Amino acid sequence: MIRIGAVSYLNTKPLICGLRERLSGIGKLSLNLPSRLAQDLAAGRLDVALIPSVEYFRATGYSIVSNAVIGCRGPVWSVRLLSRVPIQQIKRLALDEGSRTSAAMVRVLLSEMHGLSPETIPLAIDQTPETVDADAILVIGDRAMHPEHGVYEEIWDLGDRWCRWTELPFVFAMWVARPGVDTTGLAEILQASRDEGLRSLETIASREAATHGLTNEDLHRYFVENLHFHLGPGERAGLQAFQEKATALGLVDTPKSTL
Incomplete structure (x- = not known):
């Protein structure tokens, strides 16, 4: 079986x-x-x-x-960066423990778009974003779909940011x-x-x-x-770009030659 x-x-x-x-x-x-x-x-x-x-x-x-x-080929809704400060001021980033791809994705985008390499800490599965001591929080899945209003300086939809930045899915x-x-x-x-x-x-x-x-x-x-x-083909090109960008940041050690 x-x-x-x-x-x-x-x-x-x-x-x-x-x-x-x-x-x-x-x-x-x-x-x-x-x-x-x-x-x-x-x-x-x-x-x-x-x-x-x-x-x-x-x-x-x-x-x-x-x-x-x-x-995704644009906004994804269920993967978000919630920032309590302007994005350029993020120094400490909490990463949802439920995800590894989105954790790498947000670090790639922050690095490429703003030259940022913030300290990262985990956001536990049973921990609410409001209780974590961080400038910004990556949340995924169902809990990303309803962020608390009036708390955050900026909210990124990471699917939207990736697709507009790279012009790839x-x-x-x-x-x-x-x-x-x-x-x-x-x-x-x-x-x-x-x-x-x-x-x-x-x-x-x-x-x-x-x-x-x-x-x-x-x-x-x-x-x-x-x-x-x-x-x-577009998705494969997006995967290739993601692999290259993640490798450049040291998030992937041995890139694959084909996808």
């Missing part, structure tokens, strides 16, 4: 639509935070996982197994297999689930919206306007 891990956030719902049923008899699906999925894949506790793209850059022998991804996570795993037929299964999810966005939105404090219309718009679920 192939062990597959997926992200437990809202943005993953279209990718895993009907996936448990499609894996019946051949695999088992579990849900977790992006950073923990990367740890479990590296430790051999998972065979395939939807991991942060930066972890694909850092690993040896990993392979992308599907063109189903979580990405961004890929947050992708299905990756560790070395030696037989993934025959898995790409078709993962892509079929993604395609079913995209046909069922209204149903998914009506099922998930209220529990996350969103209207059905807000969540449907998030899926349709803020997220992109296909790995195409």
